[in-house]
Amino acid sequence: MSTQSTASGVWGGSLGAVTVPARMRATMLRRSLREHPGPTVAGLVGLLAAAWLIRYALNGDQHTLGLLAGAWVLGWIVLPLLLGGGRGRVRPAHLRLEPIGGAPAAIGLLAASAIGVGPAVSLVALAALPVHAARYGTVAVLVTACGAVLLWLLGLIGSAIALEVVGHAGGPAGALLTGVFTGTAMGVAGSLWAVFPWVSVLLVAAPQDVVRAMEYVPSGWPVTAVAGPTGQGVGLMAALMGIVALCAAAYIMLVRRVIATGVPFRPRRTTAASATTAQREWPGWVPAATRAVVGREVRSWTRHPLRVQYLAFAVVYGALLAGLPLLSDVDLLLPWAGTLAVLGAAAMSAGLVGLDGTALWLPFTTPGGERAEVRGRALAWLVLVTPIGVLLTVVGIVLAPGVDPLAALSTLPALLGAGASVPVWVSLLRVRPVADPRHPTAADNPTDIVSVLVATAAGLLAAGPVLALMIWGPPAAAPLLPVVGLLSGVATWWGGLWLADERLAQRGTTVLAVAGQRSRPPEAALPLTWDAQWYRENTSTAWALGLLTLGWIPVIPQGLMPLAFGIDSGWIVAGHLSGSAHTAVGLAMVGLGVAMLLTGLVLWDRRPQPGSRAPSLPPT
Structure with missing residues (x-):
């Protein structure tokens, strides 16, 4: 009798511990809905999109429906990372003092994650799969409904893993995803003329390339399982269940580790030897002070959240602007992918001084520090952006063998010279301080539209001689394009460095005073x-x-x-x-x-x- 009561007590205690995160999440959600209308508005917009997806499922293409369902699940995993979805979430670290094991804690955390506007709307949206399968009979509806639930669990577990891992990985991981997402959105918006025809074709009937690719996408398996042979359907559903089980096991291991150690993984520590590698690799003609600035800037570019976001945005934006026209069989822009990415990186670098805060006093305490600061920043930008520009240009040339790449290759050095030096000057000219340079967020973006336009105009001005010679010059002058581009890049390089040197040397104290401000002056209100x-x-x-x-x-x-x-x-x-x-x-x-x-x-x-x-x- 005592054994039975002990077992029931243990079971009841575990069940009670499992329900704790769900009750916590329900309380936070209730208060959030009363205080902020944002989740409610987002839920209404999501329901409209889910209603359109269900309506499309009635008569739409099977493979396109699977692609849209996969995009929905992927958005469920990624968007919370970009929109601050981790706020108000019950995390594994909150259960460290609770007497609960890894598996019950993971179940409780997933139950808590399922309470919210997003999971409810996603479940409604994935109901489009059984709606589409209604044409195959009742059994097909039941099987597809099970598949939709598995996809819902995949999105739920994937979102929980992403929020925990990226949240503990620090700013750079989330900033990388933010840069990729914003670059993709801006790239698609800039190439709507090429995307719209393809989307219209996809909504009518998926092309054969998409049909073949959807065989390997789990979001298309539930409908394929009921539309194809029985043996194939059993295998696809088993594979989907296996993927969900693997994700659940990974989440349980992650929760156990966080409960035991407080973090999902050990951060990589940088040794003193690796910290000085960038300085040793530079040739002797580069002064030691400049090498030190280069090493500092390179590490800042790879660690600082906003810098990582800027670089990711520039790469994705340039690649999509050049590559998306392929959807309309236009390959003229492919060799220009590198130049577009370089121009975007220059524009996004026009406000970096505002991220440094009062650390700008260091150059003033070193003999020749102002000169080393300017050249170190420019050289570090070249070290990072030049390989990206060259790689994207080469890939574009390989993918478009019928397009003459001479103009793009000739313009690249001009844009590199302008992009490395002019943004340093613009950043010193228009300092935009952030509230806390130690913990910047996306809201602390120090780059304003004026700085972006000036840096972009400088790049276009540097490329002007090449473009003018290409458009209006005689055909015999084509071999001179690389020389003109190189000379233009060198000229803008030294011009930008001279302007930045003068600015930092003559107005350094003023720049330091503005960079040290913890708040920006209010903008002038414009009447509506x-x-x-x-x-x-x-x-x-x-x-x-x-x-x-x-x-x-x-x-x-x-x-x-x-x-x-x-x-x-x-x-x-x-x-x-x-x-x-x-x-x-x-x-x-x-x-x-x-x-x-x-x-x-x-x-x-x-x-x-x-x-x-x-x-x-x-x-x-």
Whole structure:
């Protein structure tokens, strides 16, 4: 009798311990829904998307449905990492003081993770699979429903593992995923003209390449299991169950380790020998102080969350801008993948000084430290970005053998020279401090649109001689393109370094004072409706907004389209002319647009900042 009561007590205690995380999560979710409308709004949007997926399942393509279901599960795993989904979550470390084993703790944590808006909406969305299988009979609906539940468990466990591992891996892992996600979103948005035709084809009927690929994607197995032979269906469902079981076992091991040690893995420690490797590998003509800055910057680029995010964004964005047009059988941009990535990396590097905080005092305490600081930052950028640009360019050339790569190869050194030096100067010119440089977040992005535009314009200016010689030069001058690109890169390299040297040497104390601020001055509020009084008091801001908005019209549609692409629509002024007049009007339009944009940038930079107590950089 006592044995039975002891066993029932142990079982009851384990069951009670399992339900603790679920009760904790339910309480936090209740309070969150009362205080913040965000989860409710996100849930409504998710339900609309789930309703569209179910509607598509009624008459849509089987393989496309599997692809969409897989994208949904993958988004469930990745999006919480980007949107702060770990907040309000019960974590294994919260159970370290509870008398509970690894398996019961994992079950309780998964039960807690299942309580929320996201899991509920995902379960509704995956109901599209049995809805599609209704055409095959009742047994098919039951089998596909089991498959949908397995996919739901796969997303639930995968999201829990990702949040725990990436959360403890520190900022760089999450920043890498954020950079990849944002780069993908921006790359797709920049290539909608190439993506839309492919999406329309995919929604009607998946191409044969997609059909063959879906044989290896678990999200397509539940429907394939009921649509194909019985033996194949049994094997696919068993394989899906095996994947879920392996993920569950991995999560149990992860929970056990966290409960025992507090962290899912031991962080890798950097030895003193590896820390000085970057300094020893540089040739002797590079000063020791510069080598030290290079080593520091290289390590910062590989460890700092925002820097990792910037680099990942630039690589993914450049690769997609050049590669997505292949969906519409356009391979002209493939050799330009490296140059686009280099240009993106330069633009995203235009505010890095703001991440350093008061650590900027170090160059001022070293003889020649200002010069070493500038050159070390530029060389470190070259060390990291040059291999990326060259690799993407070579891959693009290999994938597009019919496209002449001379222009892309000639433009690459010009963009590298400008991207390495000019952003250092821009970053010193427009310092944007972060609240806490030791623990930066995505909200602490120190790069503003003005810095990005100036760094991008510098790269385009450096590539200008190459592009001008390619478009308007005689065919016999084609062999000179690499030389022109190299000379342009060297010129912009030394020009950017000279400007940065002067800025840091002459205004170093001012730059240090601004970088050490813990809060940014409030931005001038812009009225959402017409306010004559505001416009009278902020005339320069109103003019800046107008010039920055309208300045792109002369540059792109009135200038670059007729000059570079030969587009001469009726509303394009140069289209009504021919010969030298056509070229002259196009160039004049580009010059007019650039002048408008520069004037707008100057006025925007000098707009009033109400309530600002932080020292601002003096005009240059």
